[in-house]
Amino acid sequence: MDYQNITTERKEAVLIITVTREKALNAMNKDVIAELQHAFDSYKADDSLRCVILTGAGPKAFVAGADIKELNTLTGVTGHEFSERGLRLMRTIQSFPLPVIAAINGFALGGGSELALACDIRLAADTARLGQPEVKLGLCPGYGGTQRLTRLVGRGKAMQIMLTGGMFSAAEAHRIGYVDEVYPADELMDKAMAMANEIAAQGPVAVRLTKELVNAALEVGETAGCEMEKQAFALTCATDDKNEGTTAFLEKRAAAFTNK
Numbered sequence: 001m002d003y004q005n006i007t008t009e010r011k012e013a014v015l016i017i018t019v020t021r022e023k024a025l026n027a028m029n030k031d032v033i034a035e036l037q038h039a040f041d042s043y044k045a046d047d048s049l050r051c052v053i054l055t056g057a058g059p060k061a062f063v064a065g066a067d068i069k070e071l072n073t074l075t076g077v078t079g080h081e082f083s084e085r086g087l088r089l090m091r092t093i094q095s096f097p098l099p100v101i102a103a104i105n106g107f108a109l110g111g112g113s114e115l116a117l118a119c120d121i122r123l124a125a126d127t128a129r130l131g132q133p134e135v136k137l138g139l140c141p142g143y144g145g146t147q148r149l150t151r152l153v154g155r156g157k158a159m160q161i162m163l164t165g166g167m168f169s170a171a172e173a174h175r176i177g178y179v180d181e182v183y184p185a186d187e188l189m190d191k192a193m194a195m196a197n198e199i200a201a202q203g204p205v206a207v208r209l210t211k212e213l214v215n216a217a218l219e220v221g222e223t224a225g226c227e228m229e230k231q232a233f234a235l236t237c238a239t240d241d242k243n244e245g246t247t248a249f250l251e252k253r254a255a256a257f258t259n260k
């Protein structure tokens, strides 16, 4: 697929996906969603990748939301397709076999905030502004915001954010747990790369399983989750990487993991 609205760039084991619809503040129209879906689907089976960074082009926006021009023209039928496509993308990112870091370089509003919420870790520039302004447009959030944001910040703050539709600074978003770290804007991508490389250096099977288990913590009860952890732990014990990781520690050297 020839991408017009995103770019993909490999830096060794890290893939950087950038939404490049800068003239519309990277708002997600159906083409952006289709291209992101294609990119995540295509890289899913890439055995040499260890981490993904998702960001927006330019200094102003991560993603300023779903495309309001497109929203304006939706009918019952096209609205259903619109909903299905976006939700599928969010599910793809959340269940992607590798960690996905959102590098929030500016506005992350509505569907853009929800895109960041579907990622595993949210790093924000100090200039970023986040929010779920859908109610201002007579809409409720539609790409999982009511669920994922509530789990992150708690019921009261989630209500405040989504019922007022207000915008929050990166510092405030960090204080309430909406984003995980805040950096000076010009350091954001370096910090994101450093974290991605740190993740890339860990045991790949263990990283993959850990992501699945943490996600499961929000879906299943504690007993079932701990049972899943037991099975996953046993699985890691059967990998070459566990032998390599533990032996490397005992031999006081860096581990050379092989993803096996």
Ligand code: DAK
Pocket: 023, 024, 025, 027, 064, 065, 066, 067, 068, 069, 082, 083, 084, 086, 107, 109, 110, 111, 112, 133, 134, 137, 139, 140, 141, 142, 143
């Ligand atoms: N869609 C389309 N174009 C957008 C846009 C958006 N979300 N955000 C900005 N743009 C465009 C502007 O129209 C403008 O285009 P031109 O006029 O130059 O052609 C250009 O980007 C630059 O924007 P501004 O001139 O407005 O820039 P400012 O710096 O003055 O303001 C802003 C920046 C981010 C405060 C402002 O642009 C703004 O308020 N944008 C809208 C933000 C917003 O409301 N986002 C949430 C959209 S609603 C659902 C699933 C998902 C959703 C709903 C339902 N279901 C499954 C049911 C999601 C809904 C949303 O995301």
